[in-house]
Amino acid sequence: MLNIKDLKVSIEGKSILKGINLEVKPGEVHAIMGPNGSGKSTLSSVIAGREEYEVEDGSINFNNEDLLSLDPEERAHRGIFLSFQYPIEIPGVSVTNFIKTAINESRKAQGLDAMPASKMLKKMREKMRLLEMDQNFLSRSLNEGFSGGEKKRNEIFQMAMLEPKLAILDETDSGLDIDALRIVANGVNKLRTPENATIVITHYQRLLDYIVPDFVHVLYNGKIVKSGGKDLALELEDKGYDWVKKEADNLV
Amino acid sequence: MEDLKEKLLSSFIAFESTLNGQAKSPIHKVRTKAIEVFEEKGFPTKRNEEWKYTNLKPILKHDYKLLSHPESEIEFKDVKRYFLHDTDTYKIVFVDGVFSSWMSRTTHDGYDICTFASAIEKYTHIVNKYFNKAASQEDSLTALNTAFAREGAFINVPDNTIVEKPIEVVFFSTNSDTEMMTMPRNLVVVGKNSQAQIIERHQSLHGNNVLTNVVTEIFAEESSHVSYYKVQNDEYTASLIDNTYVDQKEKSNCTVDTFSLGGKFTRNNLNFNLTGEHCECHLDGITIIEDDQLVDHHTRIDHKVPNCQSNELYKGIYDDKAKGVFNGMVMVHPDAQKTNAFQQNNNILLTDTASIDTKPQLEIYADDVKCSHGCTVGQLDDDALFYMRSRGIAEKEAKAMLMYAFSNDALKNVRIASLRSKLNLVFAKKLGVDLDFGL
Ligand SMILES: Nc1ncnc2c1ncn2[C@@H]1O[C@H](COP(=O)(O)OP(=O)(O)O)[C@@H](O)[C@H]1O
Numbered sequence: 001m002l003n004i005k006d007l008k009v010s011i012e013g014k015s016i017l018k019g020i021n022l023e024v025k026p027g028e029v030h031a032i033m034g035p036n037g038s039g040k041s042t043l044s045s046v047i048a049g050r051e052e053y054e055v056e057d058g059s060i061n062f063n064n065e066d067l068l069s070l071d072p073e074e075r076a077h078r079g080i081f082l083s084f085q086y087p088i089e090i091p092g093v094s095v096t097n098f099i100k101t102a103i104n105e106s107r108k109a110q111g112l113d114a115m116p117a118s119k120m121l122k123k124m125r126e127k128m129r130l131l132e133m134d135q136n137f138l139s140r141s142l143n144e145g146f147s148g149g150e151k152k153r154n155e156i157f158q159m160a161m162l163e164p165k166l167a168i169l170d171e172t173d174s175g176l177d178i179d180a181l182r183i184v185a186n187g188v189n190k191l192r193t194p195e196n197a198t199i200v201i202t203h204y205q206r207l208l209d210y211i212v213p214d215f216v217h218v219l220y221n222g223k224i225v226k227s228g229g230k231d232l233a234l235e236l237e238d239k240g241y242d243w244v245k246k247e248a249d250n251l252v
Numbered sequence: 253m254e255d256l257k258e259k260l261l262s263s264f265i266a267f268e269s270t271l272n273g274q275a276k277s278p279i280h281k282v283r284t285k286a287i288e289v290f291e292e293k294g295f296p297t298k299r300n301e302e303w304k305y306t307n308l309k310p311i312l313k314h315d316y317k318l319l320s321h322p323e324s325e326i327e328f329k330d331v332k333r334y335f336l337h338d339t340d341t342y343k344i345v346f347v348d349g350v351f352s353s354w355m356s357r358t359t360h361d362g363y364d365i366c367t368f369a370s371a372i373e374k375y376t377h378i379v380n381k382y383f384n385k386a387a388s389q390e391d392s393l394t395a396l397n398t399a400f401a402r403e404g405a406f407i408n409v410p411d412n413t414i415v416e417k418p419i420e421v422v423f424f425s426t427n428s429d430t431e432m433m434t435m436p437r438n439l440v441v442v443g444k445n446s447q448a449q450i451i452e453r454h455q456s457l458h459g460n461n462v463l464t465n466v467v468t469e470i471f472a473e474e475s476s477h478v479s480y481y482k483v484q485n486d487e488y489t490a491s492l493i494d495n496t497y498v499d500q501k502e503k504s505n506c507t508v509d510t511f512s513l514g515g516k517f518t519r520n521n522l523n524f525n526l527t528g529e530h531c532e533c534h535l536d537g538i539t540i541i542e543d544d545q546l547v548d549h550h551t552r553i554d555h556k557v558p559n560c561q562s563n564e565l566y567k568g569i570y571d572d573k574a575k576g577v578f579n580g581m582v583m584v585h586p587d588a589q590k591t592n593a594f595q596q597n598n599n600i601l602l603t604d605t606a607s608i609d610t611k612p613q614l615e616i617y618a619d620d621v622k623c624s625h626g627c628t629v630g631q632l633d634d635d636a637l638f639y640m641r642s643r644g645i646a647e648k649e650a651k652a653m654l655m656y657a658f659s660n661d662a663l664k665n666v667r668i669a670s671l672r673s674k675l676n677l678v679f680a681k682k683l684g685v686d687l688d689f690g691l
């Protein structure tokens with residue numbers, strides 16, 4: 001599904017990703033962990049199509065299509081979804097209208113008619129129930145004045161509405177208390193199918209208790225320095241990142 | 253070609269001679285004095301501090317015809333779209349400076365909604381009491397209008413009266429074969445505890461140049477509530493100089509919203525004089541222009557007494573080579589303690605060639621006041637654009653949504669629902685938004 005090969009990325013001349021290789025197959029859950037500043041958000045932004053980053057080398061294929069030649073909206077239409085680490089506030093655009101526009105733009109790109117309003121509303125209600133969200137969310141301005149937790153929940157709500165093939169959750173757990181974390185993780189799990197895949201980016205093992213990964217990768221200093229099964233996350237929780245860092249630094 | 257100033261001065265004599273029997277009336281003296289002011293000062297030039305960023309010269313060069321008579325017939329169906337739909341309104345309509353009785357809906361039932369010309373004859377005491385009392389005696393463009401003051405809207409609402417229906421004041425110019433200058437004069441008096449909502453619009457219907465130099469005086473008496481909306485969405489051949497003077501008595505509440513969405517040259521001089529305690533005024537403006545259009549907002553709020561509140565929010569989106577000017581003066585006089593003045597001017601420039609000169613001017617001579625002002629000039633937020641695009645919304649649509657959201661904010665004080673939705677549509681069309689997602 002997703003195939004990243006030797007990806008090198010820089011911004012303003014500063015090299016951030018230094019050769020990333022990653023393969024994600026349908027149905028899989030991958031966790032990417034790593035200390036602050038190691039390049040996790042950069043990787044997810046580049047997959048989603050943020051233009052500020054310069055891809056120096058390497059490739060990203062998604063279902064055998066060259067992702068790097070597509071606009072962000074085209075990537076979304078192919079089924080890529082990024083839950084932002086820091087969701088953006090957009091005053092004056094309501095949650096409902098934003099989601100409605102996003103869904104219908106995707107449908108338009110796929111040659112489908114707009115979703116009837118009644119069906120849209122029904123779907124929204126259903127997904128809000130799943131995430132235990134209050135109805136009045138819908139009429140509020142997108143993310144404006146939302147608490148950290150509300151923003152994250154709203155991201156997953158959008159994901160539930162858009163039903164992506166590949167969801168990248170960038171530190172969705174930060175800002176969530178334990179109850180909200182459980183609800184959000186439960187929501188993500190319910191949305192899993194054998195056809196779609198998830199990349200969970202996190203700092204902590206905590207979220208991985210609920211969304212159990214098939215693979216865990218450690219990103220450090222722009223490189224995946226270690227990969228393993230879900231036990232690797234536990235090991236990291238126990239020992240911290242220092243030993244991986246040391247191992248990686250020794251290699252250099 | 254005769255110089256416009258000379259032409260105006262000589263036609264003043266002709267104009268006066270058409271006003272039989274008014275020679276002894278007080279209004280005659282006012283006009284004569286006003287033409288002297290204009291003769292002495294002439295049109296403002298860039299040397300004038302208030303006109304530093306806006307050059308009047310190019311629009312004075314045309315060969316305008318001055319005396320008004322309808323150039324050609326217009327049919328209501330052709331101009332219907334310039335009025336509110338689905339809303340019953342009073343209408344005062346002029347065509348080429350002449351009152352169009354058949355398109356208008358005036359009244360004298362409970363309040364007077366009619367022409368200024370008829371008020372000069374019939375309501376002399378009101379005219380003598382209010383006419384030219386709020387307007388500047390020194391400003392040369394205002395004086396020019398005063399000299400020629402004859403036709404325009406007259407709205408007089410007595411005490412304790414609510415005018416439920418909105419009042420539409422529309423000036424059409426057909427100007428099919430000539431270039432034309434008009435100088436409408438509006439007088440609005442809203443009595444104690446009374447309410448009125450007014451929409452003013454200047455609209456040219458053909459492709460010749462039109463210059464409008466309009467003066468509106470609004471008197472908001474004690475505890476009155478006045479909402480005044482200026483819809484400026486004229487043709488590319490139209491130039492407008494709008495001089496509006498508001499005089500507010502205690503506990504009154506007055507809103508003037510200015511929607512500048514068209515025209516070639518638009519200068520708004522909006523002046524508020526707060527002379528009674530505990531009054532509140534709102535000035536909202538939204539400007540969306542392109543090509544080489546120019547919109548210049550000069551506002552001035554005089555806080556003369558304690559305990560008043562002024563709120564000013566102007567927003568602008570400038571494309572191509574469009575040029576905006578915002579100059580907001582807030583003058584807090586020595587007696588005006590506990591003044592609460594808020595001013596904000598936010599702008600988005602869509603190109604490198606669009607520009608905005610923004611200048612807040614606060615002069616505060618009282619010590620116990622709360623005044624804030626701010627201005628921003630920027631492009632559309634890249635983070636927001638990326639966020640929207642990553643959810644599948646195409647760049648063009650995302651930009652349009654952001655601009656639409658930005659501008660819509662300035663519609664929140666519009667109390668007439670059909671006007672709000674009409675403006676919504678205009679914004680959406682101008683910004684290229686598919687109104688399907690209508691906010
Ligand atoms: N827009 C940017 N401009 C400059 N430097 C950036 C930008 N985005 C990220 N970086 C730098 O790239 C490195 C990786 O950042 P990031 O991808 O956010 O890491 P993580 O998500 O793992 O904490 C950091 O050193 C950060 O300062």
Ligand SMILES: [Mg+2]
Pocket residue numbers: 040041042085171
């Ligand atoms: Mg990050």
